[in-house]
Amino acid sequence: MSRFTRTQKILMCLIGFFLALGLLFQGMRQASIGDIGYSVLSYLKYGLIDYPLTSIKNFASDFSNLWKVQEENDYLKEQLSMTENYQALYENAQREKRELQELLNMNESLSDFNIISATVIGRDVSYWNDQITLNVGSNDGIQEDMIVVNSQGVVGKVHKVQDSTCIVKLLTCEDKSNKVAVRINFQNEDTGEDAQSEETDSASRAESVEGILESYDADEGAYVVSLLDEQEVEEGMRVVTSGKGGVYPSGLFVGTVKKVESLENQLGQVIYVEPLSNFQYFDYVSVIEVN
Incomplete structure (x- = not known):
């Protein structure tokens, strides 16, 4: 004869079912709290450590890049400024080259005279139209009243002479004794028939x-x-x-x-x-x- 009745067996099964169900829910609840705890720790770690470190690293990298860009910008500005200077130097060199070539042609046309080449080393703004100073003097054979020409023609004559320099009085000097x-x-410039018809008068x-x-x-x-x-x-x-x-x-x-x-x-x-x-x-x- 069985120790438990049919009703007792049903009650025991129900109790066991609900007990197992309760244990299952308890396990699920504990698992959920652990996940939340892990997420909280992860956020704290990210917010207090990872994010600040990453931000600092990115800021340092951006600042370094910005500094390099600034240096490159300054370098390019300097190069651009130097380019303008180089252009001015080039134009000045071209002008001096043309002047020297024209002066050489002038000297060739004056082959009957003794020519002494010189460079202008002084021209006072206060006396710009009056006189210039040359880098040649008595040691180079310069004497007073020698004629001075540039690449296009006469500019004046030697006024004062020193050992290694001389002063030239320009034709533009307002000194009326400089005649x-x-x-x-x-x-x-007449050509053709008109020139022929005026040949007698021209002669x-x-x-x-x-x-x-x-x-x-x-x-x-x-x-x-x-x-x-x-x-x-x-x-x-x-x-x-x-x-x-x-x-x-x-x-x-x-x-x-x-x-x-x-x-x-x-x-x-x-x-x-x-x-x-x-x-x-x-x-x-x-x-x-x-x-």
Whole structure:
């Protein structure tokens, strides 16, 4: 005979079922709390350690990159500035090269004279149009009243001489005692039948007119020339040294006629002659010793 009745067996099964179910829920509950605890620890570790370290590392990397970019930017700016300087130096070198080449051509045309090459080492702003200082002197054979020319023509004559330098009085000096005998060359550009029809008149007409370079007019920016003969002078005519003044040799270019004015209440003309195109800025000259 069984110790438990049918009802008791059913009750025991129910109790065992609910007990197993309770243990299962308890295990599931404990597992969930562990997961939450792990997540909390993970967030704390990320927020307090990993994220700050990562942020610091990224900031340091960004700052390093920014510093490198700044250095590269400064370097490029410096190079750009140097490029402008190099361009200026290149243009200046090209200008000096052209000036030296033109001066060499000038010297070849003056083969009958003794030529001493020189460099302008001083030009006081206060006396810009009056005088220049050259790097040659008596040790180089320089003497007073020697003629000085640049790449285009005559600029003045030696005024004072020292052992290794000399001072040149420029034609643009307003000293009225600095006179030069000049010649204005007429230019006849007629061609064809007109030139042939005027051949007789041209033969009888003078090819040039003599004059004296009296002074320099700073307001006009031109020399003042008085004519020795009454001749019709026009703008653009070339003016050269005549060689009759006893100092300047003949044929040195002085300038071109800029303007012609008639004198009021008297006969004659005032001739304004524009100096060489590069008179204000030149670095190299030749000193001519007239034999």
